[in-house]
Amino acid sequence: MRIRSSATILTWCLLSTIAAAGDWTQFRGGVAGQLPEISHPMEWAADKNVAWAVPMKGTGWSSPVVVGDRIFMTAAVPENGARPKGMMAGVGSMGTYRSARPVKHEFVVRCLSLADGSELWSQTVTEMTPPVVHPSNTYATESPATDGKSVFTFFATTGDLLAWDLDGKELWRKNVGSFKSGNGFGTGSSLACTDGRVFVQYDNDEASFVAAYDAASGEQVWRDDRETRTSWSTPLIWQAGEQKELVTCGSGVVTSYDPGNGQVLWKLTGIQSSFSASPSVDGGRIFFGNSGPMSAGPLVAVKAGTRGDIALDSKFESDLVEWSRTRSGPGMASPVAAKGYLYIPGQGGILNCYDVTSGERVYRNRVSGMGTVAASLWADADRVFILDENGNTNVIQAGPEFKVLATNRIDDLFWSTPSIAGDALLLRGVEKLYCIRP
Secondary structure, three states, rough: EOOOOOOOOOHHHHHHHHOOOOEEOHHHHHHOOOOOOOOOOOEEEEEEEEEEEEEEEEEOOOOOOOEEOEEEEEEEEEOOOOOOHHHHHHHHOOOOHHHHOOOOOOEEEEEEEOOOOOEEEEEEEEOOOOOOOOOOOOOOOOOOEEEOOOOEEEEEEEOEEEEOOOOOEEEEEEEOOOOOOHHHOOOOOOEEEEEOOOEEEEEOOOOOOOEEEOOOOEEEEEEEEEEOOOOOOOOEEEEOOOEEEEEEEEEEEEEEEEOOOHHHHHHOOOOOOOOOOOOOOEOOEEEEEEEEEEEEEEEEEOOOOEEEEEEEOOOOOOOOEEEEOOOOOOOOOOOEEEOEEEEOOOHEEEEEEEEEEOEEEEEEEEEEOOOOOOOOOOOOOOOOEEEOOOOOOEEEEEOOOOOEEEEEOOOOOOOOOOEEEEOOOEEEEOEEEEEEEE
């Protein structure tokens, strides 16, 4: 491991303020899952603190976004009613899924009431028979984004990027193309939105790109055509002092752009394989890494204000990174930082905790009963929340001492990252959307 000292301690109050206002504007709230203080319940069950639960129309691992008292979400409705599988069932289908018969899907956008889950409107984007993807994935894994006035949705499978007003009127539509994904695993990178622009990261096996679109008109503002191949990570808008950055994790490369003009601020190479998890931030540093079912990749920290090309060597080291660790990167679930520590779930119910300043591992503990974790983590200053695919949410004490504060359970299959709107926690399962509220 290589470490550089850093005296830069930054906060990103603007983004935290957005989340604190009660709206959940994009994947992980646009704040990498960090909230100043969480007010949703600490304990819940099927018969405790579930304000409502409504059946899902179709399937999707996209997260809901929330504006005021309205929830917006996407789904793909298969004509045969099929549902995605969990991790082990999906792995068990690896040898046969590519030969499965393609099924026609209806691609829909829905608006629900936050008060009671009732449907306020639903719109069909298109209908098509898409190529078969991995049985654990869906055709609606890209989360929407909102600027509070419009809602932006993206189905990478069809290539359709749309803007809607809050009442369901289509404002504009762009088709950015649809492309093959690596090994037929499908897509998953969600939208990002800031300063009147919507950002699409579409890393695929044919024509990868990152592009910015004008939120009002849909016109393309800038575009970077990339050589990177399929990746599933979602771009993060990172406020580093006065300079905002759009950080994207592709296949083997991490690139930071100026979101205003698309200028590359820094680019890191030397990490093998693709990213599934999205970056996390804390204390003027951004953290990213990757790992797979059969191997673990690196975990890297880059300091705010870094510029230029960063080439990691064979040990994943460089003088231009704050620190790096081998065999420590996250898998599907994006990590979260709290109280100066970074939390990364591993295989077999393991939770790893790292010091954000040094990169040293503080503990590696097994969380009893915790299964595969695909949903990204969320936290405030005192607690870290981890939802596994079986519906168990473990509440972990933030800090250097490992302690499980509570374990909550809802029986369903969960890969979608939860959304938070004030005192409401939204859990999207394969069967239902659940609102947890005092």
